[in-house]
Amino acid sequence: MGSKKEIKEIKEIKEIEGGVCAAAGFKASGVRCGIKGPSSSKRDLALIYSERPCAAAGVFTANRVKAASVLVCMERVAGGAVRAVAANSGNANACTGAAGLEAARRMTETAAEKLGIPAQEVAVASTGVIGVPLPDFSVIAAGIGKAAEELDVRGNRNALEAIMTTDTAMKEGAREIEIHGKTVRLGGMAKGAGMIHPNMGTMLCFITTDAAITRPLLDKAFRQGVNRSFNRITVDGDMSTNDTALIMANGAAGNRLLDAEDGAFALFALALEGLCAGLAKQIAQDGEGASRLVTVTVEGAASEEDAAAFAKAAASSNLVKAACFGADANWGRVLAALGRAGPPFDPACVGIAFSGGGMQVQVCEAGAGLPFSEHDAKAALSHKEIGIEITLGRGPGSAAVWGCDLTYEYVRINGDYRS
Amino acid sequence: MGSKKEIKEIKEIKEIEGGVCAAAGFKASGVRCGIKGPSSSKRDLALIYSERPCAAAGVFTANRVKAASVLVCMERVAGGAVRAVAANSGNANACTGAAGLEAARRMTETAAEKLGIPAQEVAVASTGVIGVPLPDFSVIAAGIGKAAEELDVRGNRNALEAIMTTDTAMKEGAREIEIHGKTVRLGGMAKGAGMIHPNMGTMLCFITTDAAITRPLLDKAFRQGVNRSFNRITVDGDMSTNDTALIMANGAAGNRLLDAEDGAFALFALALEGLCAGLAKQIAQDGEGASRLVTVTVEGAASEEDAAAFAKAAASSNLVKAACFGADANWGRVLAALGRAGPPFDPACVGIAFSGGGMQVQVCEAGAGLPFSEHDAKAALSHKEIGIEITLGRGPGSAAVWGCDLTYEYVRINGDYRS
Numbered sequence: 001m002g003s004k005k006e007i008k009e010i011k012e013i014k015e016i017e018g019g020v021c022a023a024a025g026f027k028a029s030g031v032r033c034g035i036k037g038p039s040s041s042k043r044d045l046a047l048i049y050s051e052r053p054c055a056a057a058g059v060f061t062a063n064r065v066k067a068a069s070v071l072v073c074m075e076r077v078a079g080g081a082v083r084a085v086a087a088n089s090g091n092a093n094a095c096t097g098a099a100g101l102e103a104a105r106r107m108t109e110t111a112a113e114k115l116g117i118p119a120q121e122v123a124v125a126s127t128g129v130i131g132v133p134l135p136d137f138s139v140i141a142a143g144i145g146k147a148a149e150e151l152d153v154r155g156n157r158n159a160l161e162a163i164m165t166t167d168t169a170m171k172e173g174a175r176e177i178e179i180h181g182k183t184v185r186l187g188g189m190a191k192g193a194g195m196i197h198p199n200m201g202t203m204l205c206f207i208t209t210d211a212a213i214t215r216p217l218l219d220k221a222f223r224q225g226v227n228r229s230f231n232r233i234t235v236d237g238d239m240s241t242n243d244t245a246l247i248m249a250n251g252a253a254g255n256r257l258l259d260a261e262d263g264a265f266a267l268f269a270l271a272l273e274g275l276c277a278g279l280a281k282q283i284a285q286d287g288e289g290a291s292r293l294v295t296v297t298v299e300g301a302a303s304e305e306d307a308a309a310f311a312k313a314a315a316s317s318n319l320v321k322a323a324c325f326g327a328d329a330n331w332g333r334v335l336a337a338l339g340r341a342g343p344p345f346d347p348a349c350v351g352i353a354f355s356g357g358g359m360q361v362q363v364c365e366a367g368a369g370l371p372f373s374e375h376d377a378k379a380a381l382s383h384k385e386i387g388i389e390i391t392l393g394r395g396p397g398s399a400a401v402w403g404c405d406l407t408y409e410y411v412r413i414n415g416d417y418r419s
Numbered sequence: 420m421g422s423k424k425e426i427k428e429i430k431e432i433k434e435i436e437g438g439v440c441a442a443a444g445f446k447a448s449g450v451r452c453g454i455k456g457p458s459s460s461k462r463d464l465a466l467i468y469s470e471r472p473c474a475a476a477g478v479f480t481a482n483r484v485k486a487a488s489v490l491v492c493m494e495r496v497a498g499g500a501v502r503a504v505a506a507n508s509g510n511a512n513a514c515t516g517a518a519g520l521e522a523a524r525r526m527t528e529t530a531a532e533k534l535g536i537p538a539q540e541v542a543v544a545s546t547g548v549i550g551v552p553l554p555d556f557s558v559i560a561a562g563i564g565k566a567a568e569e570l571d572v573r574g575n576r577n578a579l580e581a582i583m584t585t586d587t588a589m590k591e592g593a594r595e596i597e598i599h600g601k602t603v604r605l606g607g608m609a610k611g612a613g614m615i616h617p618n619m620g621t622m623l624c625f626i627t628t629d630a631a632i633t634r635p636l637l638d639k640a641f642r643q644g645v646n647r648s649f650n651r652i653t654v655d656g657d658m659s660t661n662d663t664a665l666i667m668a669n670g671a672a673g674n675r676l677l678d679a680e681d682g683a684f685a686l687f688a689l690a691l692e693g694l695c696a697g698l699a700k701q702i703a704q705d706g707e708g709a710s711r712l713v714t715v716t717v718e719g720a721a722s723e724e725d726a727a728a729f730a731k732a733a734a735s736s737n738l739v740k741a742a743c744f745g746a747d748a749n750w751g752r753v754l755a756a757l758g759r760a761g762p763p764f765d766p767a768c769v770g771i772a773f774s775g776g777g778m779q780v781q782v783c784e785a786g787a788g789l790p791f792s793e794h795d796a797k798a799a800l801s802h803k804e805i806g807i808e809i810t811l812g813r814g815p816g817s818a819a820v821w822g823c824d825l826t827y828e829y830v831r832i833n834g835d836y837r838s
Contacts (some may be wrong), residue, residue: 364514414741
């Protein structure tokens with residue numbers, strides 16, 4: 001949110017290349033193993049590996065229907081020492097019963113064997129069709145073996161390709177900070193564009209860092225970062241059975257161990273939050289059929305949680321999303337969405353503005369409409385990246401949520417017959 | 420839900436004509452007074468009136484942003500003796516400040532004067548554009564006067580026309596039952612198709628009955644009826660600032676006063692619920708851009724509330740709605756929607772079937788996919804009225820929710836520029 005942070009980021013946090021391989025000691029690979037079908041030439045199996053032991057943390061889908069791969073991944077992450085991930089696209093390994101669980105476990109065991117580490121240190125993730133069994137395990141085993149051989153410190157893009165389904169853009173990023181005189185890097189990759197394709201879905205995010213940090217602090221920083229990024233994007237309000245966000249920290253940077261909530265930890269957490277937010281925005285921008293990235297900011301709420309709830313209600317309203325598609329400054333819909341968000345507020349204190357291309361048009365003040373230029377508003381909302389700025393005049397809480405517009409293309413993609 | 424009720428209804432509850440004028444002692448009218456603009460020739464002001472005093476009850480939008488007309492209507496209904504309603508279309512009288520409240524009060528006072536009853540016995544409702552002041556009150560006063568003169572026992576259709584905005588179908592219904600040897604009638608009309616037009620919205624429902632019933636029991640029966648009907652339809656998940664459901668009971672049937680929760684009351688409540696459900700389904704069917712009515716039924720939930728939550732989650736999922744548009748038996752999306760509905764359940768016990776045109780295709784059993792004929796499923800889902808039947812095998816709770824598909828037309832309607 002606030003500009004203070006942005007300034008800090010500019011000063012102390014540098015954007016760098018390399019994605020999931022930016023941090024020292026991490027290798028990645030992505031191969032075609034055939035899970036996407038014999039006819040597909042696309043990569044569909046990714047491996048990420050740290051040469052050194054790691055502290056790890058994860059955040060998983062809140063959906064009560066969890067994929068087999070998610071259930072196994074949760075077990076591994078609970079162990080806290082995950083240093084490798086085997087991930088596949090083309091099949092979600094969800095609603096696949098005991099066989100699915102067995103396959104997910106064997107994926108970690110096979111990768112562990114190839115990497116010469118305990119299976120407890122290997123996580124697994126899947127994205128793709130729900131309710132369809134994985135191909136014969138020999139196919140997957142061969143793919144994992146190939147991926148292990150191809151592990152490379154420049155393998156980040158191949159790995160990213162291998163977890164993409166119908167994403168139209170590659171989503172990765174990396175940051176560099178200095179902690180106690182040592183250069184610390186964080187990098188990550190993500191896939192997802194809402195449950196975009198018939199039966200396809202899932203947000204996957206893998207973050208690596210060479211920071212030396214205790215597991216409890218890594219977990220704390222990651223949960224906050226995910227909460228302020230991936231938990232603040234909305235494409236269609238649907239929650240996948242496979243959503244997984246994972247972070248591995250291998251300490252290769254050699255910084256003094258981050259074991260207290262001091263300034264160095266705050267900087268690390270801020271860099272991590274910025275990295276997650278950057279990936280999250282890329283997901284919203286690549287939302288199914290989206291033609292515009294919509295950033296809804298709420299200020300003056302009683303708390304950050306309230307602000308996020310209001311922003312999410314507006315960003316996820318079909319009517320608001322459709323109005324964004326039509327570049328229509330339809331503030332009545334925004335106000336109505338706030339009214340059903342849940343937290344209390346005084347409608348008579350609400351202000352609403354629409355922005356785009358550096359132009360902002362105030363359309364509602366003190367809960368009532370303002371005379372405004374429809375022409376200017378339409379011009380602002382016709383840009384690829386637009387904003388809805390809401391003020392509640394109630395308290396210090398602020399939050400931003402990233403979404404996209406609702407388009408014909410969304411309906412076409414999701415209305416299409418699967419075959 | 421269950422078939423027991425349906426049989427009862429067939430046996431004891433008769434569908435009749437007359438809508439809001441079916442019950443003895445009620446008159447209605449609808450006139451053009453100019454709120455929809457000088458260029459519009461459409462009726463835009465409705466009056467409903469009971470010659471006798473009434474017991475009344477109402478259910479209003481849960482949106483924190485409530486229209487001035489809703490706030491005044493709530494005051495009147497709290498009095499418990501509402502026997503007339505003045506309702507306008509073309510302007511929601513929402514986000515209109517003190518002037519809006521004043522206008523809403525004057526609408527009730529003007530109608531009261533013309534009808535020769537206290538203003539406390541007149542309710543008001545509005546639907547239309549948000550944030551725009553009503554025209555000069557002299558215009559509205561003239562319309563109310565005209566409507567009072569035209570009150571007629573066959574005025575139900577004119578009144579219904581006068582509350583329609585972009586509805587494409589007239590929504591009314593009536594029922595006849597016998598209580599203690601007396602014929603009792605209930606009738607109603609409704610408008611609404613989701614917040615269908617830019618800044619247009621609102622579900623309005625007015626029910627009249629000549630039953631003699633105490634206000635507490637009328638309130639109880641109405642709340643349950645509304646909860647099982649209007650609260651179980653979903654068009655786009657957006658909640659209007661103006662939603663209003665009102666019932667007036669004038670006792671003209673001369674039945675022994677319903678003052679206890681006995682069999683006679685149960686029959687009245689059942690007839691009322693059926694009437695509300697019939698109107699609610701008409702609203703879902705007329706949903707913005709809808710090409711299919713989708714009935715989602717859940718059985719085997721721990722409670723009726725849980726069942727309704729599961730059914731609503733599935734019926735309101737953009738992905739499920741888009742799949743219905745594409746006649747795509749995409750059960751993975753249904754299961755994913757159940758998983759985020761909230762209440763606990765065992766995914767391994769879920770069964771899902773799709774139906775249409777009298778054909779039902781089971782696609783998921785025990786939480787896993789079944790082999791099924793895509794051709795049959797597509798054929799079933801290609802009908803105008805389709806069903807998604809979900810079984811959870813957990814308890815006795817069941818519920819039905821009515822929704823519609825998500826179409827290109829929805830995006831076109833709501834993406835259109837207002838002017």
